[in-house]
Amino acid sequence: MTLERNWAGTHTFAAPRIVNATSIDEVRALVAEAARTGTRVRALGTRHSFTDLADSDGTLITVLDIPADPVFDEAAGAVTIGAGTRYGIAAAWLAEQGLAFHNMGSLPHISIGGAIATGTHGSGNDNGILSSAVSGLEYVDATGEVVHARRGDPGFDGLVVGLGAFGIVVRVTVDVQPAYRVRQDVYRDVPWDAVLADFEGVTGGAYSVSIFTNWLGDTVEQIWWKTRLAAGDDELPVVPESWLGVQRDSLTAGNLVETDPDNLTLQGGVPGDWWERLPHFRLESTPSNGDEIQTEYFIDRADGPAAITALRALGDRIAPLLLVTELRTAAPDKLWLSGAYHREMLAVHFTWRNLPEEVRAVLPAIEEALAPFGARPHWGKLNLLTAERIAEVVPRLADARDLFEELDPAGTFSNAHLERIGVRLPR
Structure with a gap:
Protein backbone atom coordinates (compact mmCIF):
# COMPACT_ATOMS: atom_id res chain seq x y z
CA MET A 1 0.00 0.00 0.00
CA THR A 2 1.36 3.41 -1.01
CA LEU A 3 1.09 5.97 1.74
CA GLU A 4 -0.67 9.17 0.71
CA ARG A 5 0.98 12.40 1.81
CA ASN A 6 0.38 16.13 1.55
CA TRP A 7 2.16 17.98 -1.25
CA ALA A 8 5.25 18.74 0.86
CA GLY A 9 5.44 15.21 2.26
CA THR A 10 5.13 16.43 5.86
CA HIS A 11 1.80 14.76 6.68
CA THR A 12 0.79 11.17 5.95
CA PHE A 13 -2.96 10.71 5.64
CA ALA A 14 -4.46 8.13 7.96
CA ALA A 15 -7.71 7.71 6.01
CA PRO A 16 -8.20 4.08 5.01
CA ARG A 17 -9.87 5.06 1.75
CA ILE A 18 -9.24 7.82 -0.78
CA VAL A 19 -11.52 8.18 -3.81
CA ASN A 20 -10.86 10.43 -6.78
CA ALA A 21 -14.39 11.36 -7.74
CA THR A 22 -15.02 12.20 -11.39
CA SER A 23 -18.56 13.53 -11.07
CA ILE A 24 -20.84 15.26 -8.61
CA ASP A 25 -23.14 12.23 -8.68
CA GLU A 26 -20.23 10.08 -7.50
CA VAL A 27 -19.64 12.46 -4.58
CA ARG A 28 -23.33 12.26 -3.72
CA ALA A 29 -23.25 8.46 -3.72
CA LEU A 30 -20.16 8.33 -1.52
CA VAL A 31 -21.64 10.73 1.02
CA ALA A 32 -24.97 8.89 1.05
CA GLU A 33 -23.08 5.65 1.66
CA ALA A 34 -21.27 7.23 4.61
CA ALA A 35 -24.56 8.48 6.04
CA ARG A 36 -26.08 4.98 5.79
CA THR A 37 -23.10 3.27 7.40
CA GLY A 38 -22.40 5.88 10.06
CA THR A 39 -18.89 6.55 8.74
CA ARG A 40 -17.20 9.84 7.98
CA VAL A 41 -16.10 11.59 4.80
CA ARG A 42 -13.92 14.63 4.09
CA ALA A 43 -13.05 16.60 0.98
CA LEU A 44 -9.41 16.44 -0.11
CA GLY A 45 -8.05 19.11 -2.43
CA THR A 46 -4.54 19.73 -3.71
CA ARG A 47 -3.16 18.65 -0.29
CA HIS A 48 -1.63 22.02 0.48
CA SER A 49 -2.13 21.66 4.22
CA PHE A 50 0.33 20.91 6.99
CA THR A 51 -1.86 19.22 9.59
CA ASP A 52 -4.56 16.56 9.76
CA LEU A 53 -7.22 19.17 8.87
CA ALA A 54 -8.17 17.34 5.66
CA ASP A 55 -7.76 13.83 7.10
CA SER A 56 -10.44 11.36 8.16
CA ASP A 57 -10.95 8.01 9.83
CA GLY A 58 -13.32 7.24 6.96
CA THR A 59 -13.25 8.23 3.29
CA LEU A 60 -11.43 11.13 1.67
CA ILE A 61 -13.03 12.35 -1.54
CA THR A 62 -11.07 14.44 -4.00
CA VAL A 63 -12.97 16.62 -6.46
CA LEU A 64 -9.91 17.49 -8.57
CA ASP A 65 -10.98 15.22 -11.45
CA ILE A 66 -14.51 16.59 -11.72
CA PRO A 67 -14.65 18.74 -14.89
CA ALA A 68 -14.25 22.47 -14.30
CA ASP A 69 -17.13 23.42 -16.65
CA PRO A 70 -16.71 27.20 -16.12
CA VAL A 71 -19.80 29.30 -16.77
CA PHE A 72 -19.67 33.10 -16.95
CA ASP A 73 -22.76 35.03 -15.84
CA GLU A 74 -22.23 38.45 -17.39
CA ALA A 75 -25.14 40.05 -15.56
CA ALA A 76 -23.81 38.92 -12.19
CA GLY A 77 -20.15 39.52 -13.08
CA ALA A 78 -19.31 36.07 -11.76
CA VAL A 79 -18.00 32.71 -12.89
CA THR A 80 -19.20 29.35 -11.57
CA ILE A 81 -16.57 26.64 -11.78
CA GLY A 82 -15.63 23.25 -10.33
CA ALA A 83 -14.24 23.53 -6.80
CA GLY A 84 -11.36 21.21 -7.61
CA THR A 85 -10.06 23.46 -10.38
CA ARG A 86 -6.59 24.86 -9.69
CA TYR A 87 -6.48 28.65 -9.49
CA GLY A 88 -3.89 28.83 -12.27
CA ILE A 89 -6.05 26.77 -14.63
CA ALA A 90 -9.11 28.88 -13.85
CA ALA A 91 -7.08 32.08 -14.28
CA ALA A 92 -5.85 31.05 -17.72
CA TRP A 93 -9.45 30.39 -18.81
CA LEU A 94 -10.59 33.74 -17.43
CA ALA A 95 -7.77 35.55 -19.23
CA GLU A 96 -8.94 34.04 -22.53
CA GLN A 97 -12.36 35.58 -21.87
CA GLY A 98 -10.86 38.99 -21.00
CA LEU A 99 -11.69 38.47 -17.31
CA ALA A 100 -9.75 38.32 -14.04
CA PHE A 101 -9.85 37.45 -10.36
CA HIS A 102 -9.26 40.40 -8.03
CA ASN A 103 -6.24 38.65 -6.52
CA MET A 104 -4.40 35.35 -6.30
CA GLY A 105 -2.38 33.51 -3.69
CA SER A 106 1.34 32.98 -4.06
CA LEU A 107 0.77 29.48 -5.46
CA PRO A 108 -1.47 29.05 -8.54
CA HIS A 109 -1.36 25.28 -7.98
CA ILE A 110 -3.97 25.24 -5.19
CA SER A 111 -7.61 24.32 -5.78
CA ILE A 112 -10.29 26.98 -5.60
CA GLY A 113 -12.37 25.00 -3.12
CA GLY A 114 -9.49 24.28 -0.76
CA ALA A 115 -8.14 27.82 -0.88
CA ILE A 116 -11.44 29.50 -0.05
CA ALA A 117 -12.33 26.92 2.62
CA THR A 118 -9.16 27.72 4.57
CA GLY A 119 -9.05 31.50 4.08
CA THR A 120 -6.09 31.77 1.70
CA HIS A 121 -5.50 35.41 0.95
CA GLY A 122 -3.09 36.92 -1.58
CA SER A 123 -2.08 40.48 -0.68
CA GLY A 124 -2.99 44.18 -0.86
CA ASN A 125 -4.29 46.63 1.73
CA ASP A 126 -7.48 47.12 -0.29
CA ASN A 127 -7.87 43.55 -1.52
CA GLY A 128 -10.08 41.08 0.28
CA ILE A 129 -8.86 37.51 0.77
CA LEU A 130 -9.68 35.08 -2.06
CA SER A 131 -12.77 33.87 -0.20
CA SER A 132 -14.24 37.40 -0.14
CA ALA A 133 -15.01 37.12 -3.87
CA VAL A 134 -17.19 34.04 -3.39
CA SER A 135 -20.87 34.72 -4.07
CA GLY A 136 -22.15 31.17 -4.25
CA LEU A 137 -21.45 27.58 -3.21
CA GLU A 138 -22.83 24.25 -4.37
CA TYR A 139 -22.14 21.51 -1.88
CA VAL A 140 -23.15 17.95 -1.14
CA ASP A 141 -24.78 17.85 2.27
CA ALA A 142 -24.90 15.08 4.86
CA THR A 143 -27.80 13.35 3.07
CA GLY A 144 -26.04 13.28 -0.28
CA GLU A 145 -28.13 16.07 -1.77
CA VAL A 146 -26.72 19.10 -3.62
CA VAL A 147 -27.42 22.39 -1.84
CA HIS A 148 -27.07 25.83 -3.45
CA ALA A 149 -26.06 28.65 -1.09
CA ARG A 150 -25.84 32.27 -2.17
CA ARG A 151 -24.41 35.46 -0.76
CA GLY A 152 -27.08 37.02 1.47
CA ASP A 153 -28.55 33.68 2.56
CA PRO A 154 -28.66 33.14 6.34
CA GLY A 155 -25.37 31.67 7.49
CA PHE A 156 -23.64 32.11 4.12
CA ASP A 157 -20.82 34.10 5.70
CA GLY A 158 -20.15 31.11 7.94
CA LEU A 159 -19.96 28.65 5.04
CA VAL A 160 -17.41 30.26 2.74
CA VAL A 161 -14.36 29.74 4.96
CA GLY A 162 -15.95 26.51 6.10
CA LEU A 163 -13.01 24.09 6.51
CA GLY A 164 -15.02 21.34 4.85
CA ALA A 165 -16.91 21.05 8.12
CA PHE A 166 -20.45 21.03 6.72
CA GLY A 167 -20.27 19.27 3.36
CA ILE A 168 -18.24 18.74 0.22
CA VAL A 169 -18.16 21.83 -1.97
CA VAL A 170 -18.30 20.83 -5.64
CA ARG A 171 -18.81 24.14 -7.44
CA VAL A 172 -18.01 27.73 -6.52
CA THR A 173 -19.30 31.04 -7.87
CA VAL A 174 -16.67 33.80 -7.77
CA ASP A 175 -16.90 37.50 -8.61
CA VAL A 176 -14.69 38.47 -11.54
CA GLN A 177 -13.71 41.71 -13.28
CA PRO A 178 -12.21 42.88 -16.57
CA ALA A 179 -8.67 41.68 -17.21
CA TYR A 180 -5.75 43.91 -16.26
CA THR A 386 -5.44 25.55 21.83
CA ALA A 387 -9.18 25.42 21.23
CA GLU A 388 -9.63 27.85 24.12
CA ARG A 389 -7.19 30.33 22.62
CA ILE A 390 -8.72 30.02 19.15
CA ALA A 391 -12.16 30.71 20.61
CA GLU A 392 -10.81 33.89 22.19
CA VAL A 393 -9.41 35.29 18.94
CA VAL A 394 -12.03 34.09 16.43
CA PRO A 395 -15.20 35.99 17.42
CA ARG A 396 -17.69 33.94 15.39
CA LEU A 397 -16.24 30.49 16.09
CA ALA A 398 -19.18 29.40 18.24
CA ASP A 399 -21.65 30.63 15.61
CA ALA A 400 -19.81 28.69 12.91
CA ARG A 401 -19.77 25.55 15.07
CA ASP A 402 -23.51 25.86 15.72
CA LEU A 403 -24.13 26.24 11.99
CA PHE A 404 -22.03 23.19 11.12
CA GLU A 405 -23.74 21.10 13.81
CA GLU A 406 -27.16 22.13 12.50
CA LEU A 407 -26.26 21.20 8.91
CA ASP A 408 -24.43 17.99 9.85
CA PRO A 409 -25.81 16.74 13.21
CA ALA A 410 -24.28 13.27 12.86
CA GLY A 411 -20.78 14.65 12.30
CA THR A 412 -20.38 13.02 8.88
CA PHE A 413 -17.92 15.74 7.81
CA SER A 414 -16.19 16.15 11.15
CA ASN A 415 -12.80 14.78 12.10
CA ALA A 416 -10.38 14.72 15.02
CA HIS A 417 -8.72 17.98 13.98
CA LEU A 418 -11.94 19.99 13.80
CA GLU A 419 -13.02 18.63 17.17
CA ARG A 420 -9.63 19.35 18.70
CA ILE A 421 -9.70 23.03 17.69
CA GLY A 422 -13.36 23.55 18.64
CA VAL A 423 -14.85 23.92 15.15
CA ARG A 424 -16.98 20.79 15.62
CA LEU A 425 -18.28 19.19 18.81
CA PRO A 426 -16.44 16.13 20.17
CA ARG A 427 -17.88 12.72 19.27
Missing part, protein backbone atom coordinates in the same frame (compact mmCIF):
# COMPACT_ATOMS: atom_id res chain seq x y z
CA ARG A 181 -1.98 43.86 -16.31
CA VAL A 182 0.59 43.87 -13.52
CA ARG A 183 4.28 44.68 -13.23
CA GLN A 184 6.37 43.20 -10.45
CA ASP A 185 9.29 45.11 -8.94
CA VAL A 186 11.73 44.29 -6.14
CA TYR A 187 13.52 46.46 -3.56
CA ARG A 188 16.27 44.82 -1.53
CA ASP A 189 17.79 45.54 1.88
CA VAL A 190 15.23 48.17 2.89
CA PRO A 191 15.93 49.54 6.41
CA TRP A 192 13.52 48.17 9.04
CA ASP A 193 13.35 51.61 10.65
CA ALA A 194 11.97 53.11 7.43
CA VAL A 195 9.48 50.27 6.98
CA LEU A 196 8.12 50.51 10.53
CA ALA A 197 7.99 54.30 10.49
CA ASP A 198 5.40 54.20 7.69
CA PHE A 199 4.12 50.64 7.75
CA GLU A 200 0.74 51.51 6.26
CA GLY A 201 2.42 53.41 3.44
CA VAL A 202 4.81 50.56 2.75
CA THR A 203 2.14 47.83 2.61
CA GLY A 204 -0.07 50.13 0.55
CA GLY A 205 2.68 51.19 -1.85
CA ALA A 206 1.31 49.01 -4.66
CA TYR A 207 -1.73 46.92 -5.54
CA SER A 208 -0.11 43.94 -3.83
CA VAL A 209 2.96 44.10 -1.57
CA SER A 210 5.02 41.30 0.00
CA ILE A 211 7.76 41.82 2.59
CA PHE A 212 10.33 39.03 2.94
CA THR A 213 12.56 38.73 6.00
CA ASN A 214 14.72 36.28 7.92
CA TRP A 215 14.26 38.35 11.13
CA LEU A 216 17.99 39.10 11.39
CA GLY A 217 19.78 42.42 10.98
CA ASP A 218 18.56 45.95 10.41
CA THR A 219 17.14 45.55 6.91
CA VAL A 220 14.31 43.73 5.18
CA GLU A 221 15.72 41.29 2.66
CA GLN A 222 13.20 41.98 -0.13
CA ILE A 223 9.97 43.89 -0.75
CA TRP A 224 7.97 42.90 -3.83
CA TRP A 225 5.64 45.45 -5.41
CA LYS A 226 2.93 44.20 -7.76
CA THR A 227 1.57 47.31 -9.47
CA ARG A 228 -1.75 47.12 -11.30
CA LEU A 229 -1.89 48.57 -14.83
CA ALA A 230 -4.80 49.18 -17.12
CA ALA A 231 -5.05 46.67 -19.97
CA GLY A 232 -2.42 47.60 -22.55
CA ASP A 233 -0.82 50.22 -20.29
CA ASP A 234 2.89 49.51 -19.92
CA GLU A 235 3.92 52.92 -18.62
CA LEU A 236 1.74 54.16 -15.75
CA PRO A 237 1.73 54.37 -12.82
CA VAL A 238 5.39 55.17 -12.38
CA VAL A 239 7.31 52.88 -10.04
CA PRO A 240 10.10 54.81 -8.26
CA GLU A 241 13.69 53.94 -9.11
CA SER A 242 14.67 54.84 -5.54
CA TRP A 243 12.45 54.16 -2.54
CA LEU A 244 13.22 54.38 1.17
CA GLY A 245 16.87 54.86 0.30
CA VAL A 246 17.33 51.78 -1.92
CA GLN A 247 17.34 51.32 -5.70
CA ARG A 248 14.77 49.28 -7.58
CA ASP A 249 16.14 45.92 -8.70
CA SER A 250 16.27 45.61 -12.49
CA LEU A 251 16.68 41.82 -12.51
CA THR A 252 13.78 39.94 -14.10
CA ALA A 253 14.60 36.65 -12.33
CA GLY A 254 13.78 36.91 -8.65
CA ASN A 255 15.15 34.80 -5.87
CA LEU A 256 14.08 33.43 -2.52
CA VAL A 257 16.03 31.20 -0.17
CA GLU A 258 16.64 27.79 -1.77
CA THR A 259 14.12 28.45 -4.55
CA ASP A 260 14.97 28.00 -8.22
CA PRO A 261 14.59 31.46 -9.85
CA ASP A 262 12.97 29.79 -12.86
CA ASN A 263 10.06 28.79 -10.60
CA LEU A 264 9.17 32.43 -9.91
CA THR A 265 6.99 34.75 -11.97
CA LEU A 266 8.77 37.45 -13.98
CA GLN A 267 10.03 40.50 -12.09
CA GLY A 268 12.12 43.55 -13.04
CA GLY A 269 9.12 45.72 -13.87
CA VAL A 270 8.17 43.78 -17.01
CA PRO A 271 4.39 44.13 -17.47
CA GLY A 272 2.35 40.99 -17.99
CA ASP A 273 -1.11 39.54 -17.62
CA TRP A 274 -2.48 39.63 -14.07
CA TRP A 275 -2.43 35.84 -13.68
CA GLU A 276 1.25 35.66 -14.64
CA ARG A 277 2.38 38.26 -12.08
CA LEU A 278 0.11 38.14 -9.01
CA PRO A 279 1.24 34.64 -7.95
CA HIS A 280 4.85 34.34 -6.84
CA PHE A 281 5.30 30.97 -8.52
CA ARG A 282 4.65 29.76 -12.05
CA LEU A 283 1.92 27.16 -12.50
CA GLU A 284 4.24 24.79 -14.35
CA SER A 285 6.95 24.99 -11.66
CA THR A 286 7.55 23.45 -8.23
CA PRO A 287 5.33 25.30 -5.73
CA SER A 288 7.42 27.11 -3.11
CA ASN A 289 10.43 25.13 -1.87
CA GLY A 290 8.52 21.86 -1.79
CA ASP A 291 10.27 20.37 1.26
CA GLU A 292 8.97 22.56 4.05
CA ILE A 293 6.55 23.26 6.87
CA GLN A 294 4.34 26.35 6.88
CA THR A 295 2.88 28.39 9.74
CA GLU A 296 0.86 31.60 9.52
CA TYR A 297 -0.88 34.00 11.89
CA PHE A 298 -3.21 36.95 11.25
CA ILE A 299 -3.26 40.15 13.28
CA ASP A 300 -4.66 43.65 12.93
CA ARG A 301 -2.49 45.67 10.55
CA ALA A 302 -2.41 48.55 13.02
CA ASP A 303 -0.48 46.26 15.37
CA GLY A 304 2.03 45.38 12.67
CA PRO A 305 5.01 47.45 13.84
CA ALA A 306 4.68 46.30 17.47
CA ALA A 307 4.24 42.66 16.49
CA ILE A 308 7.19 42.79 14.10
CA THR A 309 9.35 44.33 16.81
CA ALA A 310 8.39 41.48 19.17
CA LEU A 311 9.27 38.86 16.57
CA ARG A 312 12.57 40.51 15.65
CA ALA A 313 13.61 39.94 19.26
CA LEU A 314 13.28 36.20 18.54
CA GLY A 315 15.31 36.37 15.33
CA ASP A 316 18.22 34.30 16.64
CA ARG A 317 15.82 31.43 17.45
CA ILE A 318 13.73 31.71 14.31
CA ALA A 319 16.36 32.19 11.61
CA PRO A 320 18.19 28.83 11.86
CA LEU A 321 14.93 26.97 11.17
CA LEU A 322 13.55 29.38 8.57
CA LEU A 323 13.53 29.41 4.81
CA VAL A 324 11.74 32.77 4.72
CA THR A 325 9.00 34.84 6.37
CA GLU A 326 6.54 36.75 4.22
CA LEU A 327 4.37 39.63 5.48
CA ARG A 328 1.22 40.41 3.49
CA THR A 329 -2.02 42.30 4.05
CA ALA A 330 -5.74 42.11 3.25
CA ALA A 331 -8.88 44.21 3.59
CA PRO A 332 -11.53 43.44 6.24
CA ASP A 333 -14.42 41.10 5.44
CA LYS A 334 -17.55 39.58 7.01
CA LEU A 335 -16.67 35.89 6.73
CA TRP A 336 -16.96 34.30 10.16
CA LEU A 337 -13.79 32.19 10.08
CA SER A 338 -11.67 34.54 7.98
CA GLY A 339 -8.41 35.83 9.38
CA ALA A 340 -9.56 39.24 8.14
CA TYR A 341 -12.96 39.13 9.85
CA HIS A 342 -13.80 42.74 10.78
CA ARG A 343 -10.20 43.94 10.78
CA GLU A 344 -7.52 45.10 8.39
CA MET A 345 -5.27 42.09 8.29
CA LEU A 346 -1.54 41.55 8.46
CA ALA A 347 -0.48 37.98 7.67
CA VAL A 348 2.76 36.76 9.23
CA HIS A 349 3.84 33.67 7.33
CA PHE A 350 6.73 31.34 8.14
CA THR A 351 8.11 28.86 5.62
CA TRP A 352 10.19 26.51 7.73
CA ARG A 353 12.79 23.94 6.92
CA ASN A 354 11.36 20.44 7.24
CA LEU A 355 12.42 20.06 10.88
CA PRO A 356 9.19 19.16 12.70
CA GLU A 357 10.50 18.85 16.26
CA GLU A 358 12.60 22.01 16.11
CA VAL A 359 9.77 24.02 14.56
CA ARG A 360 7.30 22.85 17.19
CA ALA A 361 9.81 23.85 19.86
CA VAL A 362 9.97 27.48 18.68
CA LEU A 363 6.25 27.98 17.95
CA PRO A 364 5.28 28.59 21.62
CA ALA A 365 7.65 31.57 21.77
CA ILE A 366 6.23 32.99 18.54
CA GLU A 367 2.65 32.49 19.68
CA GLU A 368 3.43 34.11 23.04
CA ALA A 369 4.96 37.11 21.26
CA LEU A 370 1.85 37.46 19.07
CA ALA A 371 -0.69 36.76 21.84
CA PRO A 372 -1.12 40.46 22.82
CA PHE A 373 -2.25 41.12 19.26
CA GLY A 374 -5.00 38.50 19.12
CA ALA A 375 -3.25 36.40 16.49
CA ARG A 376 -5.58 34.09 14.56
CA PRO A 377 -4.27 30.93 12.86
CA HIS A 378 -4.27 30.02 9.19
CA TRP A 379 -6.52 26.97 9.31
CA GLY A 380 -4.42 24.87 6.95
CA LYS A 381 -1.00 25.52 8.47
CA LEU A 382 0.85 24.27 11.52
CA ASN A 383 0.26 26.03 14.84
CA LEU A 384 -0.06 25.04 18.49
CA LEU A 385 -2.97 27.27 19.51
